[in-house]
Amino acid sequence: MTTNRRSRKIAVRPLRVVTVLLAVLLANAWLTGCSGGESETPTIRFSQQYGVGYLPLMVMRHNKMVEAQAAERGIDQVDIEWVTLGGGASTSAALLSGNLDFAASGVGPMIKMWDKTRGAQNVKALGAINSIPIVLTTSDPEVQSIEDFNKTDRIALPAVKVSIQAVTLQMAAAKQWGNDAYDRLDDLTVSMKHPDAMAAMLSNSEVNAHFGSPPYYQQELERDGIHQVLTSYDVLGGKSTFNTLWASDSFRNDHPKLFAAVFAALKQAMQFIADKPREAAKIYIAEANSKLPEDLIFQIITDPDIEFTTTPKNVMKYARFMHQIKSIDHEAGSWKDMFFPEVANEPGS
Template sequence: MLKKFLLLLFVLLILLTFTACQANHQSSQQQVGLKKRKLVIAEQYGLAYAPIQLIKVKKMLENAEPGLEIEWKQLSNTAAIREAMLAGRVDIGFMAIPPFLIARDKGMDWQIITGLAHCPLALMSNQSAVNSLADLKPENRIALPQPGSIQHILLTMAAQKEFGQADLFDNQLLTMSHPDAMNALLAGHEVTAHFSSPPYLFKESKIEGIKSILTGQAAFGGDFTFIVGVSKSNFYQENPQLYQVFMQTLQKAVAELSHNPAQAAKNLAAVYDLNQQELLTYLTWPGMKYSQDVQGLKRFADFMTFQGYLTSNNFKVGNLVKTNSIFKIIGETEGND
């Protein structure tokens, strides 16, 4: 019996070595792949990602760097982007600051390489009796993408500010994608409030009976970057040139959205399946601002550390961001720094 077990152990170990070799082989192939210049970029759906969409439709990266192969991935949630980046399948990903911090806290070696957009966010309700957080009853359900998302952290910030208890609404959350949550809000049952982002926020605010009961800025206590670009440090260390090309291309796309939104709306109408005029209204909605500056990082990190969402409390904003002359970090000196 023992002999058989030992034999089997031996066979398994041999198999293991083979798979390990294979994995090695794959990763070396991947490195060659990077030298062959393939860039994998992951984003989500939403107006905040408009500069990325512009780069995609206008083939700006391909034009800036002939021979560069680009793979675009549109994933349905932040957790999926994070996991893909951890597995080495994605070079640059876009997400909000809190999910970035959570993974960084757990030991993922990555940095913010750029800001992307400031957007209005708001908690929208369809009930006439609900006009503020205080009106929400324990049985009312709040739809948001997932715990640990920026929407969730903003809600806890507001709950902390108003009621002194950050997790007050944590038992009322309903995990829903924005389109599902919007439909539930329109249908008028199950969901009392939806922490929404553009374009869903704009669509919802046009509907009678649906109104904002809390804005993201009020919850945060100021302006903040909604979406940032992140990459693992080995990406820009091993591919400095590719990194620089990407940053400059993004700079151009952001400039077009800021200075010539009409042109951008024309280019992007098909992508967002909206007519040009409607898209232009959305792109220039008060509070929409495309910029590579990173704002609010320190306040998010401080709040999340204070509430126990982050365990290692030695974050220095300088370590979290790969700085570049293209953009500024705003609000670094606020608080106890």
């Protein structure tokens, strides 16, 4: 009996030690998971929208550049999730709800998010994605300028009032009729994804104008009866940022290596497009599941008016206008207020 008790005690002690060790390991694992540490396998969630403007993100995804840049920084495994959204409104909602880490959208929605999240999530742009003209086209031969639109016209754009197309149209209206009439054309606008907007206008529906981006306006202008009304470069007086990539300050602080990896991958993708535009065109066809001719995409990529760059251009003109019309509450003192320090030394505007 004594021998059995001793045997039982000897058998129980290792079990208690194992139980305690297991509890400690589980606690450490839970604490690591809650801290968002970069020792675990992290997941980065990106969004993008439709069109050639998002080509750098497509190149990043296709060539697994984020994964490679993360590995160089000691993170051997990272999971990347991508989602395609239809406009700035849905992109902003997804980021605010915590369903995205990096949101790609027009500069207008980015400015609104910067304004809305000051002192909270502190959303800013990691950098510009491009300088690209957006072009207002129409199937109505009587519309040669924005002053020719009437109450029966419908102008499709990604998101009423908040998309960069909507803001640019307001700026054009303010130039045409004065600052107090900046929203004169707002009632004519409807929210539609670019592919749907192009299809609607070309099918002679009630939508007879589209404020679009590449490759949509190029396709539209190839069709008989479609002509250009204005471009964002006309309104801004030169090259201007179309899309930006943004994130919260907390993600940058909690995941500095991943943040640095994403920025390095973005720059790497832009260099790839500059060095290998033909290969970049092939990647667009594959990633966008596009049936467009490769030569058309190549011509768009190499168009002198189109530039893939992290440098913000004419962003302050948008910010000042949006503050002037009370679309945002806070006035930016500089474009650097709305961007993370990674691009602070670039010649932005």
